[in-house]
Amino acid sequence: MTAQGGFSRAFLTRFGSVARIRRLLPALPLVVGLLVLPGCGNSGEPVVNVYSHRHYDTDEALFQRFTEMTGIEVRVVSASADELIARLEREGEASPADVLITVDAGRLHRAKERGLLRSVSSRELESAVPEALRDPDGYWFGLTKRARIIAYARDRVNPDDVQTYGDLTDEQWAGRIVARSSENIYNVSHLASIIAANGPEVADAWVRGVVANFARAPQGNDTDQIRDVAAGVGDLALVNSYYVGRLLNGEDEAGRELARQVGLIFPNQGGRGTHINVSGAGVTRHAPNSANAIRLLEFLVSEEAQRAFAEGNFEYPVREGVQWAPTLAEWGDFRSDPLPLSRLGELNNEAVQIFDRAGWR
Ligand SMILES: [Fe+2]
Numbered sequence: 001m002t003a004q005g006g007f008s009r010a011f012l013t014r015f016g017s018v019a020r021i022r023r024l025l026p027a028l029p030l031v032v033g034l035l036v037l038p039g040c041g042n043s044g045e046p047v048v049n050v051y052s053h054r055h056y057d058t059d060e061a062l063f064q065r066f067t068e069m070t071g072i073e074v075r076v077v078s079a080s081a082d083e084l085i086a087r088l089e090r091e092g093e094a095s096p097a098d099v100l101i102t103v104d105a106g107r108l109h110r111a112k113e114r115g116l117l118r119s120v121s122s123r124e125l126e127s128a129v130p131e132a133l134r135d136p137d138g139y140w141f142g143l144t145k146r147a148r149i150i151a152y153a154r155d156r157v158n159p160d161d162v163q164t165y166g167d168l169t170d171e172q173w174a175g176r177i178v179a180r181s182s183e184n185i186y187n188v189s190h191l192a193s194i195i196a197a198n199g200p201e202v203a204d205a206w207v208r209g210v211v212a213n214f215a216r217a218p219q220g221n222d223t224d225q226i227r228d229v230a231a232g233v234g235d236l237a238l239v240n241s242y243y244v245g246r247l248l249n250g251e252d253e254a255g256r257e258l259a260r261q262v263g264l265i266f267p268n269q270g271g272r273g274t275h276i277n278v279s280g281a282g283v284t285r286h287a288p289n290s291a292n293a294i295r296l297l298e299f300l301v302s303e304e305a306q307r308a309f310a311e312g313n314f315e316y317p318v319r320e321g322v323q324w325a326p327t328l329a330e331w332g333d334f335r336s337d338p339l340p341l342s343r344l345g346e347l348n349n350e351a352v353q354i355f356d357r358a359g360w361r
Pocket of ligand 1: 103
């Protein structure tokens with residue numbers, strides 16, 4: 001769009017010369033207000049394109065609500081996080097994406113490092129999302145929170161015996177821990193938090209201690225770890241809290257039964273707190289509708305949206321004072337590690353090296 005004297009072509013077509021516009025100036029705030037609605041991105045189209053790893057009915061309902069409120073249509077492309085990141089890289093400047101929604105601060109940091117996101121300044125986002133749960137430069141914002149908890153077999157483990165992540169290295173757990181691969185970002189980010197809190201030597205020793213207690217070689221996803229604890233393959237596993245919430249509330253009766261056999265420990269309550277992470281979003285570097293993208297993010301951290309958005313995946317809202325889903329309320333409040341999550345991405349490489357060196361495959 002070309003501009004004359006700072007006014008867009010559309011504006012000039014409508015109101016004539018710059019001189020005429022100057023005569024109209026007292027009325028300008030109203031006129032500009034009308035032109036800005038319903039969604040003035042750079043493209044001017046009332047649309048926002050979202051690349052999301054999430055595919056929950058609650059998200060669909062929320063996006064519809066956003067459209068009702070703003071007139072901005074939300075178009076969603078769903079795929080795995082790695083696919084979406086690869087797609088953004090491939091599309092480059094031509095990408096139609098305005099927003100990337102994905103999980104884990106480590107992965108959001110990766111998207112930032114690869115130049116796929118842009119810095120956003122929004123008082124709304126900055127006041128709703130606690131500082132530790134967003135990028136310090138505004139490249140991404142946490143939208144929901146998850147805890148890395150210890151799932152244990154209720155009939156074989158006394159939870160008093162395993163109150164910290166460090167306790168997992170105790171020899172009483174030899175042959176009793178199941179885990180997923182160290183290539184998984186949840187494990188990488190968790191180890192990054194141990195490096196941040198205790199340094200690389202302690203992190204190295206921790207990995208060796210846990211590996212020595214493995215019941216089997218790492219395999220599967222978090223749900224598989226819960227299944228294997230319930231089935232007696234092992235007695236303890238590190239998993240993200242929402243996997244237990246999902247199973248407990250799922251359609252599948254067998255899954256609900258499995259989850260009931262497993263107890264949850266929120267580790268490190270006497271110390272730095274339980275390791276937490278987020279699913280979050282950023283505005284893409286080449287967003288054609290960046291103003292709409294920011295409005296969508298601001299909507300997703302509003303009180304109205306936070307509860308539903310978090311509940312869609314049995315996660316915790318990032319915004320203070322928003323009600324938790326009943327299952328999470330039953331589990332109770334807990335102390336979270338206050339570490340700024342941007343550190344997890346920064347320590348990602350070091351964590352990967354320690355996993356390799358210490359033999360967690
Ligand atoms: Fe997950």
